Amino acid sequence: MSAPYLEVAGLKAAYGDIQVLHGIDFSVDEGQIAVILGANGAGKTTTLRALCAMVSTEGSVQLAGEELSGRRTADIVRRGVAHVPQGRGTFPDLSVEENLMAGAYVRSDADVRSDMEQWFETFPVLGERRTQTAGSLSGGEQQMLAIARALMLRPSLLLLDEPSLGLAPMITRSLFEQLTSINATAGTTMLVVEQNASLALGVADVAYVLEAGEVALSGPADELAADDSVRRAYLGY
Amino acid sequence: MVLASVLGVFDISLDKLSNGELWLAQFFRGLSDGATYASVALALVMIYKSTGFINFAQGSLALLGVYLAYIFSVEQGLPVAVAVVCAMVASSAVAMFVERVFIRPFPPDHVLPLVIVTLGLLLIIDSAVGIVWGFRTRSLPSMFPSGAPIEWGIAQLTWRTIGNLGTVFAVVGLLYLLLSRTKIGLAFRAVSSNLESARLVGIRVGPTLGFGWALAASIGTLGGALVVPELLLEPSIMLRVLIFSLAAAALGGLDSLVGAVIGGLVVGLARNLLVTFLDLSELALATAVAVILVVLLVRPTGLFGSTRVERV
Numbered sequence: 001m002s003a004p005y006l007e008v009a010g011l012k013a014a015y016g017d018i019q020v021l022h023g024i025d026f027s028v029d030e031g032q033i034a035v036i037l038g039a040n041g042a043g044k045t046t047t048l049r050a051l052c053a054m055v056s057t058e059g060s061v062q063l064a065g066e067e068l069s070g071r072r073t074a075d076i077v078r079r080g081v082a083h084v085p086q087g088r089g090t091f092p093d094l095s096v097e098e099n100l101m102a103g104a105y106v107r108s109d110a111d112v113r114s115d116m117e118q119w120f121e122t123f124p125v126l127g128e129r130r131t132q133t134a135g136s137l138s139g140g141e142q143q144m145l146a147i148a149r150a151l152m153l154r155p156s157l158l159l160l161d162e163p164s165l166g167l168a169p170m171i172t173r174s175l176f177e178q179l180t181s182i183n184a185t186a187g188t189t190m191l192v193v194e195q196n197a198s199l200a201l202g203v204a205d206v207a208y209v210l211e212a213g214e215v216a217l218s219g220p221a222d223e224l225a226a227d228d229s230v231r232r233a234y235l236g237y
Numbered sequence: 238m239v240l241a242s243v244l245g246v247f248d249i250s251l252d253k254l255s256n257g258e259l260w261l262a263q264f265f266r267g268l269s270d271g272a273t274y275a276s277v278a279l280a281l282v283m284i285y286k287s288t289g290f291i292n293f294a295q296g297s298l299a300l301l302g303v304y305l306a307y308i309f310s311v312e313q314g315l316p317v318a319v320a321v322v323c324a325m326v327a328s329s330a331v332a333m334f335v336e337r338v339f340i341r342p343f344p345p346d347h348v349l350p351l352v353i354v355t356l357g358l359l360l361i362i363d364s365a366v367g368i369v370w371g372f373r374t375r376s377l378p379s380m381f382p383s384g385a386p387i388e389w390g391i392a393q394l395t396w397r398t399i400g401n402l403g404t405v406f407a408v409v410g411l412l413y414l415l416l417s418r419t420k421i422g423l424a425f426r427a428v429s430s431n432l433e434s435a436r437l438v439g440i441r442v443g444p445t446l447g448f449g450w451a452l453a454a455s456i457g458t459l460g461g462a463l464v465v466p467e468l469l470l471e472p473s474i475m476l477r478v479l480i481f482s483l484a485a486a487a488l489g490g491l492d493s494l495v496g497a498v499i500g501g502l503v504v505g506l507a508r509n510l511l512v513t514f515l516d517l518s519e520l521a522l523a524t525a526v527a528v529i530l531v532v533l534l535v536r537p538t539g540l541f542g543s544t545r546v547e548r549v
Contacts, residue, residue: 043514052437077439085437091430093543094423105420106439149438 003065005030005189006051006157011059013043013050020046022213023059028157028206030064033183033190035200035221037234038210044193045086047210048159051191052076052083063157080108082155086162086193089146092135096126099134099145103152112152118147122178139166144175151182160192166201172196176203201225209234239382250428261392263509266392270481271505272401273467274461277475277482278497279408283493286416287429287449290348291483294335294355295457296475297362297535302328302458303465303475304370309379318380321462325455332454336447345446367472367547379466380404401463405501408456409494425449451543481508484525487532490542499540502527 004027013021021043028034036044050057051203061068068076077083082103091099100119104112120127125142129137134145143163150158163179164172180203183190194200201207201221209217209224217224217234226228253259278297284292302324309320339358343350357534385393416422424445428435435442464478485504489496502526512521512522 054433064506072440072441073436074441077437083437088431089434089437091427091434093430094426098423098426100440102423102435102440105424105427146434149434153438182523 004028005032005064005143006191007060007062008051009060009062011047011050011061011101012056013046013055013058015046015055020055020213021050021057024210024213024215026208026215026218028189028191030189031183031187032205033192033203034206035204036191036193036207036208036210036217037197041212043213044208044210046213048085048191048193050056051159051180052081054083068171068196074106080153080156081159082150082153082157083159084146084150084161084163086165088142090134090137090142090149093133095133096137096145099149100152103149106153115152115154119151119209123148140168140171143167145223147175147179151188154186155188158188158190160190160194162193162195164194164196176200179203198225241460258390258392259513261389264514265394265398266504267506267509268402268502269398269467269503269505270355270508271485272398273460273464273478273501274481274485274504275405275498275501276401276408276463277457277478278460278485278501279405279412280457280460281482281486281496282296282489282491282494282497283456284449284453284488287425287446287453288345288351289303289429290352290355291491292355292450292453294358294362295453296334296479296482297359297366298328298332298454299457299461300366300472300475301331301362302454303377303461303470304366306462307375307470308498310378311375317378318463321380321459324462325458327403328454328458329451332450333447336450336532337443340446340450341443345442359536363472363476370472372472374382374469377465377470380462397466403500404459408459409498412456412494421445423528480522481505481525484528486539487529489540490539492543493539493541496539496541 006028008027009025010023011021012019012023024047036047038044046055049055051061051068053071053076057069059069063079066079068079091102094102097116100116101112104115120130125141126145127149129141134142137145147160148164150187163175167175176199179190182188192200192204201224204221207219207221207224208215217230261313277296277299281291282294283353284295306321306324309315311315315323335358339354340351343354373499381397383396385395387394416426424435424440425448427438427440428442428445461475465474468474470493481504482501483499486497488502488503489498489500507528508521508524511524
């Protein structure tokens with residue numbers, strides 16, 4: 001069996017004096033979708049931020065066998081890690097097109113334009129609003145823009161922090177369908193933090209449940225979803 | 238009767254008011270002053286766009302640049318235009334150094350400490366210039382020829398005014414192209430729009446801000462080189478210009494390049510007309526502060542500033 005694409009070992013993170021992650025281990029194989037579940041304050045968002053060096057960390061993060069910890073955010077992005085932060089992941093003062101151009105900032109190939117057109121086909125509402133500023137889009141449209149912006153990197157690893165936050169259930173479902181189809185066609189490895197446990201387990205291959213900064217539970221997503229006691233204890237549905 | 242007494246208080250003479258030549262003369266002088274205010278206001282707008290705060294050290298970096306232009310031209314004998322370009326390059330280098338050493342250690346999203354640091358830099362650089370070059374006044378020649386192609390009695394539109402205006406418009410055009418058509422321009426605007434997302438698309442925030450400082454310093458130096466020939470070069474000169482330029486930038490909207498130019502011209506015209514017709518020469522500086530106050534009260538985003546739209 002080959003080594004996992006993303007391998008995290010003993011990851012600790014703190015905001016000032018407040019320790020949020022107490023040494024967590026997890027891994028994601030190439031092309032998989034992994035989901036991180038857990039209550040508010042369990043450290044889900046911090047885990048994603050730690051992978052991108054957006055918070056001070058200890059421990060090891062390996063991407064395709066290469067150590068990421070100690071590197072700067074800009075260098076991690078150059079290794080193909082795209083991060084859609086919670087809430088506002090866009091540039092509100094820039095137009096929709098400029099947001100996507102910014103997403104491809106580290107790329108220098110000639111396909112940036114055609115990629116942009118491709119995401120306008122995937123998310124037609126963005127294409128209709130290409131010259132509007134991102135700040136004038138609705139919450140759902142901004143979330144789509146933030147995801148399209150991240151995909152403009154042609155990431156090998158896509159980190160999504162609560163993509164369903166503030167979206168109508170129907171839009172959320174179609175968004176997850178888009179994500180699974182992107183995963184299937186481009187083979188993009190994804191790590192998703194999500195409150196909507198049933199939806200996330202439906203699309204994920206593996207799941208990790210965080211509790212107070214530690215991994216409380218892990219396993220194949222369908223097994224976790226099928227286990228009633230696990231569902232009641234950790235997932236709340 | 239009332240009118241006469243109001244006119245009396247302000248020492249307004251109807252002779253003056255009905256003097257067309259005087260109006261035109263003050264209009265031309267207003268354009269001339271306005272162009273110089275606009276040129277420094279452009280530097281303020283540039284740094285505001287990149288960092289989201291008013292950089293008080295900007296005027297001092299421009300002051301340093303103008304002194305360098307003086308050294309290169311008057312003392313080393315370079316043609317003025319060449320000296321100014323050299324000084325722009327040199328002041329950019331100083332600005333990058335200052336940004337790297339004094340600004341970058343502070344987190345870019347905490348504005349207040351940064352503003353205090355720039356205030357400190359203003360005092361340090363101004364004093365340093367005073368220590369090195371002394372407080373005696375010098376004169377820096379203009380980049381443009383003397384004389385006036387358009388003359389009508391006492392009203393003169395000089396080559397210098399035309400050159401200053403042309404320079405300001407050229408700078409606005411080039412900055413517009415830089416910001417909207419280049420990758421560094423995109424990075425620059427992305428950083429000012431959303432710092433965290435800028436990091437997450439791989440933009441190196443520090444160097445991008447350093448570039449903004451360098452660009453603003455070189456524009457400030459150019460602006461200073463337009464201003465100083467109208468006045469005399471001494472270490473406190475930019476402080477006075479800065480007040481008018483700040484008024485210009487506030488009026489135009491702190492983040493609008495075109496606004497800075499129009500704001501500069503309006504402030505320049507207003508100043509000259511008020512001083513001439515209301516005889517308010519002692520209050521010239523106060524008019525600038527009044528403009529800032531009125532703008533902040535009535536329309537905080539200025540004439541052309543962008544209102545930040547963000548739907549929730």
